[in-house]
Amino acid sequence: MTYKMSSVIFKQLKYNRNRIIVILSIILISMILVSCSSENSIEQITDMPVDESVLIENTIESNNQPIHEEIIEVDSLEVIVELEEENTKNEISMEDAINIAIEASGGYYSGLKLTRVHSYDNDRERNIESGTDGKREWWYVTFGNEKLNYVIVLIVAGEVVNIDAFDESGNNGLFELSEIKMTSEEAVRKAKELGLRGGNPNNEDEWISGYNFQLSYESLIATPDDKKIFLEVIGISPDGNFARVDFDAMTGELLLAEEKIEHDNGDIEWKGFN
């Protein structure tokens, strides 16, 4: 019985061989096309908590026009330099930079307050002792207000060299100069007592020259919601590592003194050095 059925099947297959092959090929191709369809199942990846904040679309506004500009040859700079008087290095304190910037930014928006002040490690002649007296050549002083207006003032050698003003920008907190009870000179002096030294510009690993400063609202990792005005001195630890010493600018209290340890496996560790 089985043999008869098989032989009947084989006979039919023999006579309809080509037709069957075509049909099988069509079925196979159809299955391949189905597998390439875009209707895929949604796969749950994680159980990340869904917070209450709305997903906000982030965009970049641009005219999308290609921009291509030529590099200007620098040889002409040397010619110009010969015709100008050489400026001597003129370093100023953080407080002086703030006062200069306050005067320069007055005409832009109302109600401006400080949001960030920091030295810019961009001296033409980089020196391991730069900032040892709390003075640097380049300073950025940034202002904001409740309306999110924003002004950035760049001061070099005691002169305002650039001001950028924007109608809107976020900021990290606003404060007045009157709230600051500690000077940059005092901060670096105390930091040096803890062992901090200036960065050596001849050592690329140290990333900085001399001492740098920053004044802004920050918080300690342990107390992220407790924001204070940090006056930070950046330098090199006694062990030769990138380091920072932070003070509460309103009270002068030492908040932390940490150095950055870079392990061979690439891990980064910040730990106290005093």
Next chain:
Amino acid sequence: MRKKLQSIFILSMIIVLAFSMQAFAMPQRGMMIDIGGIIIDVSQIAEDNAVNPYELREAIEKGINADKVSPFSSLDTYSPNMIASESVEIPLIRSAPIKVTKSNQDSTAYVANSGALTASGKTPAVGMCAMHTNVTTKTGSTSSSMVKLGTVITVGNNTITIQGTAYPAFFVEDRGTPSNRTDFWIDLYFGLNNTANYNAAINYGVKQVSYYYHY
């Protein structure tokens, strides 16, 4: 003999077809993923940013629990981007700053877990960014793109919106060493690593921006 060969051939086809149907019936590893209740179309995002969708998916999955994650920073793009370039405005006075404009540079977005610090030891805050330094870039150059501590880059009127607020300028507080990006790539901090921010960073993708800083 010939009959037997034909029979074997046909039966083989049937068996292959049967296995194929079984394989196609198995659930496909799709490109729509759900992160904390938000559906991401990885295929679409990959197409929009000219990256490999499978590599992007892998990067997204790896980044969910990472300390700091920038989904696009290491992905190669395969579309012809506008040419990255630089222009320099040299002042007449030697001590005045030189204004350097970097055009058509890659920008990406990253998030970080609470407790993560920048290269300068700061707790990341929106308004900060990372810029790579002294790396071999995809153009093959090893140009010294060392950025000085305290650099402020300005995108100007082409503001970048993060968490609903426009940002025209960023403080360089971190340094990254990605590959496959333009010589002066910037990675923008989008906030703590939570559902909304991570999705925002993914959706930002890779965008070309122009910015300037004073040097």
